[in-house]
Amino acid sequence: MVSLWRTVNNIRRGGWSYWWRNLQYIGDAKYGALKGTDQFGNKYYENLNPEEEVPGRHRWVDFAQHDFNATQVPPEWHSWLSHIRKDPPSEDPVVQNLTPPWKTPWVENLTGTRGAFKTYNTAAPKIQAWTPKPTSRGSDARA
Structure with missing residues (x-):
């Protein structure tokens, strides 16, 4: 409230x-105080004043996109939001030093969007749709 x-x-x-x-x-x-920004442009905030925020709800994310979901939060920031890590990834030396250079960037889940992965079938269909075969009408049919 x-x-x-x-x-x-x-x-x-x-x-x-x-x-x-x-x-x-x-x-x-x-x-709250801005703690950092990720590659999607999401901003992460924290307010440690116990008189203003309920404990456990003092960290939050401000999504950059209008259609947002939880998969737009990278794992490093998710661990900070869930209180698994004490320091945000922008200030945590462990996260900054141990991230391997070959690690691929985080990609959000695109299910339900136009960018979703869709397979295609190379097998012939088992049921063939009926298509009428038109024939030309001759002039002698009504004569």
Whole structure:
């Protein structure tokens, strides 16, 4: 539940446009410190003030795309959002040093979109659709 004092305080800190965007996209009037950005353009925030945020809900992501889903969060940031890691990947030396150079970049799940993988069948169909064979009508049929 969002209190009136918290809402007014967050409007004062972030401004009307930031407050309205958060209210539309995440459904809450939150304000926090920017901790980093990933390759998709998603922004990750944290608010450690216990009087403003419920414990466990003090980290959140602001998605860059309008049609967002959870697969747009890379594994490094997911571990930070889920409290598996203490420090965000932008500040964690372990994540920065141990990421191998041959690792492919994270790609979101494209199921249900135009970019989804679709196989095609090379076997002949077992059922053939009926197609009528038109014949030309002669002039002697009605004579």
